[in-house]
Amino acid sequence: MALAHIPGSKSITARALFLAAAADGVTTLVRPLRSDDTEGFAEGLTRLGYRVGRTPDTWQIDGRPQGPAVTEADVYCRDGATTARFLPTLTAAAHGGTYRFDASPQMRRRPLAPLTRALRDLGVDLRHEEAEGHHPLTVVAHGVHGGEVTLDAGQSSQYLTALLLLGPLTRDGLRVRVTDLVSEPYVDITTAMMRSFGAEVGREGDTYTVAPGGYRATTYAVEPDASTASYFFAAAALTGTEVTVPGLGTGALQGDLRFVDVLRRMGARVDVRADRTTVSGTGELRGLTVNMRDISDTMPTLAAIAPFASGPVRIEDVANTRVKECDRLDACAENLRRLGVAVTTGPDWIEIEPGTPAPGVDIKTYGDHRVVMSFAVTGLRTPGITFDDPGCVRKTFPGFHEAFAKLALPSRP
Numbered sequence: 001m002a003l004a005h006i007p008g009s010k011s012i013t014a015r016a017l018f019l020a021a022a023a024d025g026v027t028t029l030v031r032p033l034r035s036d037d038t039e040g041f042a043e044g045l046t047r048l049g050y051r052v053g054r055t056p057d058t059w060q061i062d063g064r065p066q067g068p069a070v071t072e073a074d075v076y077c078r079d080g081a082t083t084a085r086f087l088p089t090l091t092a093a094a095h096g097g098t099y100r101f102d103a104s105p106q107m108r109r110r111p112l113a114p115l116t117r118a119l120r121d122l123g124v125d126l127r128h129e130e131a132e133g134h135h136p137l138t139v140v141a142h143g144v145h146g147g148e149v150t151l152d153a154g155q156s157s158q159y160l161t162a163l164l165l166l167g168p169l170t171r172d173g174l175r176v177r178v179t180d181l182v183s184e185p186y187v188d189i190t191t192a193m194m195r196s197f198g199a200e201v202g203r204e205g206d207t208y209t210v211a212p213g214g215y216r217a218t219t220y221a222v223e224p225d226a227s228t229a230s231y232f233f234a235a236a237a238l239t240g241t242e243v244t245v246p247g248l249g250t251g252a253l254q255g256d257l258r259f260v261d262v263l264r265r266m267g268a269r270v271d272v273r274a275d276r277t278t279v280s281g282t283g284e285l286r287g288l289t290v291n292m293r294d295i296s297d298t299m300p301t302l303a304a305i306a307p308f309a310s311g312p313v314r315i316e317d318v319a320n321t322r323v324k325e326c327d328r329l330d331a332c333a334e335n336l337r338r339l340g341v342a343v344t345t346g347p348d349w350i351e352i353e354p355g356t357p358a359p360g361v362d363i364k365t366y367g368d369h370r371v372v373m374s375f376a377v378t379g380l381r382t383p384g385i386t387f388d389d390p391g392c393v394r395k396t397f398p399g400f401h402e403a404f405a406k407l408a409l410p411s412r413p
């Protein structure tokens with residue numbers, strides 16, 4: 001049996017940083033994720049004048065309910081969509097100040113318009129430098145009264161998360177009516193964490209309601225990252241071994257842990273306990289059709305093991321994976337074809353035929369950490385897989401290659 005110690009959740013760390021910054025008091029984050037995305041978020045807060053103190057295992061943030069300590073700042077959000085979508089929203093609540101945000105070339109391309117429109121509907125003075133609804137942008141802050149707003153979160157749930165996080169910082173509170181929503185479990189993480197920081201948030205049908213009143217500082221322990229865990233679970237299912245991830249169990253906040261249900265349907269044995277999850281490969285990997293709208297960060301993980309299934313694997317309802325670190329449907333299809341596997345794709349689906357991936361293929365990563373980590377799993381059964389940019393795993397897991405090698409799973413080419 002192998003034990004995989006997975007670093008902290010990116011989504012939880014990003015939310016915790018926002019909540020801690022906005023809270024009244026000093027917050028301690030226990031085992032936050034240390035990676036490019038979350039370091040970028042913390043650096044953004046520092047630029048805005050928040051104090052973020054760090055030891056290897058904890059981050060301490062001095063909350064500033066009144067907003068950033070500086071009235072002017074230039075923040076580079078790197079490649080992190082949580083940073084690029086949550087931080088401008090945090091500054092909108094300040095009473096005075098001009099804050100400019102920019103991001104990586106890919107993050108500049110990724111959409112933002114439904115969020116910027118909603119913020120403007122709430123009276124936020126938000127100016128784009130180039131294209132509407134894209135970085136770079138400037139927030140000229142003068143507080144937010146709140147009220148009701150309608151939001152299309154059909155391309156990204158992060159728009160909704162950003163607005164909900166803003167809710168307690170408004171004068172009158174916020175009602176958000178949602179017309180469409182992907183990645184819904186991420187919104188559940190948001191509301192659960194808001195409550196942990198003392199906020200009142202509720203939902204009736206398609207409308208979320210957030211009370212004013214700010215946030216209270218707390219000590220918050222960050223769960224291991226469930227999307228990262230998917231590579232280790234998939235590795236177990238593929239190689240017929242057993243992998244246990246401590247710290248992710250029945251009480252986990254992250255929807256991506258549901259990836260183990262997909263592996264169970266394919267034939268793996270899955271045991272979810274209160275504080276750990278174990279996947280055991282049985283030697284059987286069946287094909288299936290699966291809707292991954294709720295857990296689409298794990299689409300590449302499944303695509304990468306799909307050729308080894310006994311029947312076709314069809315993944316549906318994942319259009320928004322086209323607007324992530326790269327167009328993930330195309331990137332997965334291209335790399336599977338390079339491996340000699342038959343693949344078809346549509347606007348929001350991919351279907352992968354069984355096949356034996358060819359050895360010695362260089363995977364085209366498009367700078368996407370999930371492409372690397374997913375095809376590293378394929379590499380357990382395919383000799384000679386290399387990556388044109390193995391280091392891009394730094395976005396969420398700088399030590400991925402070492403940790404994955406340490407797992408010492410049998411590779412059976």
Ligand SMILES: O=C(O)C1=C[C@@H](OP(=O)(O)O)[C@@H](O)[C@H](O)C1
Nearest residue numbers: 011082155156157158183186297
């Ligand atoms: O809120 C979050 O922390 C995230 C939400 C999801 O994005 P979308 O809602 O854009 O699908 C997910 O893909 C991303 O990795 C993290």
Ligand SMILES: C=C(OP(=O)(O)O)C(=O)O
Nearest residue numbers: 079080081082297324325
């Ligand atoms: C899509 C992702 O990240 P983000 O949207 O937070 O940049 C991801 O980590 O797979």
